[in-house]
Amino acid sequence: MDLLLNANSAGEKFTVMIIAILLFVAVMTIILFAVDRPRNVPGWLAAIAFAGPALLLLIFGLVRPALITIYQAFFDRTGENFVGTDNLAQIFATPDLRQVIYNTFAWTILTPLVATFLGLLYAVLVDKTRFEAVAKALIFLPMAISMVGASIIWRFVYDYRADIGDNTQIGLANQVLVWLGFEPYQFLLQQPWNTVFLIIVFIWIQTGFAMTVLSAAIKAIPDDITEAAKLDGVSGVQLFRFVTVPAIRPALIVVLTTLAIGSLKVFDIVRTMTGGQFGTSIVANEFYTQAFRQGDQGLGAALALILFILVVPIVAYNVRQQRISEEVR
Amino acid sequence: MSTTDRSRGARVSDAAGAGVTGPAGTLAAEGAENADDRVGTPVRRSRAATFRKSMSNPWASLIAIVIAVLWTIPTAGLLISSIRPEFSVKNTGWWTWFTNPEFTANNYNLVLYGSEGFATVFINTIVITLPAVVIPITLALLAAYAFAWIEFPGRDWIFVGVFALQIVPIQIALIPLLTDYVNWGIAGSFWPVWLSHSIFALPLAVFLLHNFMKDIPRSLIEAAMVDGAGHVKIFFQVLLPVLTPAIAAFAVFQFLWVWNDLLVALIFGSAQNTAPLTVRLANIVGTRGSEWHLLTAGAFISMIVPLVVFIALQRFFVRGLLAGSVKG
Numbered sequence: 197m198d199l200l201l202n203a204n205s206a207g208e209k210f211t212v213m214i215i216a217i218l219l220f221v222a223v224m225t226i227i228l229f230a231v232d233r234p235r236n237v238p239g240w241l242a243a244i245a246f247a248g249p250a251l252l253l254l255i256f257g258l259v260r261p262a263l264i265t266i267y268q269a270f271f272d273r274t275g276e277n278f279v280g281t282d283n284l285a286q287i288f289a290t291p292d293l294r295q296v297i298y299n300t301f302a303w304t305i306l307t308p309l310v311a312t313f314l315g316l317l318y319a320v321l322v323d324k325t326r327f328e329a330v331a332k333a334l335i336f337l338p339m340a341i342s343m344v345g346a347s348i349i350w351r352f353v354y355d356y357r358a359d360i361g362d363n364t365q366i367g368l369a370n371q372v373l374v375w376l377g378f379e380p381y382q383f384l385l386q387q388p389w390n391t392v393f394l395i396i397v398f399i400w401i402q403t404g405f406a407m408t409v410l411s412a413a414i415k416a417i418p419d420d421i422t423e424a425a426k427l428d429g430v431s432g433v434q435l436f437r438f439v440t441v442p443a444i445r446p447a448l449i450v451v452l453t454t455l456a457i458g459s460l461k462v463f464d465i466v467r468t469m470t471g472g473q474f475g476t477s478i479v480a481n482e483f484y485t486q487a488f489r490q491g492d493q494g495l496g497a498a499l500a501l502i503l504f505i506l507v508v509p510i511v512a513y514n515v516r517q518q519r520i521s522e523e524v525r
Numbered sequence: 526m527s528t529t530d531r532s533r534g535a536r537v538s539d540a541a542g543a544g545v546t547g548p549a550g551t552l553a554a555e556g557a558e559n560a561d562d563r564v565g566t567p568v569r570r571s572r573a574a575t576f577r578k579s580m581s582n583p584w585a586s587l588i589a590i591v592i593a594v595l596w597t598i599p600t601a602g603l604l605i606s607s608i609r610p611e612f613s614v615k616n617t618g619w620w621t622w623f624t625n626p627e628f629t630a631n632n633y634n635l636v637l638y639g640s641e642g643f644a645t646v647f648i649n650t651i652v653i654t655l656p657a658v659v660i661p662i663t664l665a666l667l668a669a670y671a672f673a674w675i676e677f678p679g680r681d682w683i684f685v686g687v688f689a690l691q692i693v694p695i696q697i698a699l700i701p702l703l704t705d706y707v708n709w710g711i712a713g714s715f716w717p718v719w720l721s722h723s724i725f726a727l728p729l730a731v732f733l734l735h736n737f738m739k740d741i742p743r744s745l746i747e748a749a750m751v752d753g754a755g756h757v758k759i760f761f762q763v764l765l766p767v768l769t770p771a772i773a774a775f776a777v778f779q780f781l782w783v784w785n786d787l788l789v790a791l792i793f794g795s796a797q798n799t800a801p802l803t804v805r806l807a808n809i810v811g812t813r814g815s816e817w818h819l820l821t822a823g824a825f826i827s828m829i830v831p832l833v834v835f836i837a838l839q840r841f842f843v844r845g846l847l848a849g850s851v852k853g
Contacts, residue, residue: 202713204798209649209798220656224667246667249666250727261700340831344827351820352599358687368602368618405846409847464807467787468787484696503694
């Protein structure tokens, strides 16, 4: 038992891992074997065997905790005394926490717009060129890197050295400034632009996603549509505006929605690059700080609740758009 | 086929069967990957020609090149720095490496076997990742099968419920789960990490795999039923072989997500024995943020496995991406 909970050496860890997988396989085998034995099992029993484990986990690990958290949001920092909407009021009344909300909006608006624009632009520019595969891979690659890794990459780009005469910078961004004859700039310290520089990191990661989805949508546009447009004398930028963009509208909405939801929840970049200091914190990060660093459960839960509330309208909009496009068909 | 229909392959919350394996979706997914093969085919030529005429001016190429370079340089700088000696990394820009090339494996040595002990956290990451990929995919496959091919009361409503859980930010579940793990006495071991990753992956996994599964022709399953096969047999012998590419697509997805995760690891698995690469790396940033020789080497170690997997299995990853977009 001790081994299962406290594996120290590499060998022990791999042993525990294999035990965990075997245990899982054994349990699933027993369940499936049990419903498969009797001939003609009723549908509901088979359904329980197949979907039951996943549903149980979801109810235990997502539905129930979410309800508890929503409930906790109305209690004080220890979770014992009911305080009503004090936590929410506190978030909007404290300047620092209000800043967190503003920053979150900046993330949720800037990331989708810029990443989608760049992704679309790039997808169109490299479409049908000889280097398309390589060109796309270059943009797509940051998606494989952890946000912690990406943060280190960009901390290095933004690195600042005070000008002590020789003005050697090791961060590329500041070196470029120096080469251009400007003073080096503290990218991560100076408000409010430091938030923008953090957002750039996320855009750098997500543009590949936008590009891939949009590129696939562009390639799926039927040729007869472009043919017809050309016969009508439409070409170039106009073709793009009046044929391509409307045709990929559903894909555009999906990309914008996904990116908006993604930027609402982004945590790693802020955590690793500034730790949320210097006015760069966002709701997802502030939640971690309050709930797990400051030990204020109520405030943490309230922040998680805000996160949830912010996601809902974005999803609602997406569902609405989907219904509209379904009606059109 | 209308335009809207065609682009459905790339839509996220398109419930039911409009996933990637439909005719439009396959075209889209393949198109992203195999663009070069298709340029020459007659069907595509006209549009290709249009684009070439309209977009292939020097300015367009210049913009594309600028974007590509901007996207590549930051990572290139990291890799070059990680093989430079400590003194050089800290005192000159990595671009001077081109005029003054120096190589050292010392940074990697220090990070892997020195006080940072990345060799250990590397193992932790592997131990965390494998079950956290295998378990949710198996559970999701079984559940997706139930939602797609077993009739039971309330099926559609429950499926919509599972789908809707995608919009719940995982932050909202963390505090109560941690309390449970502590009460059960399993906090600080690998179990909470495996369990949590499995839970958080399920909504998207069930949804995506269900889409893939719905696209399998009904006749295939009915034929098996006529032969007297039960659900278990149909699942393992008929569906699983057909679904292998789809499973691979989601597996790459889940692998990258778990390997690169910081939040779950930080809250449930940051104990000495279980901390993965991301947690250790984030710690070094916090405590020794200017030790660039360690940070660059450490970051590259954390990137190497996902990069290899990603490059090798990119095809599948794109399929997963187009089937349902990223984890919400």
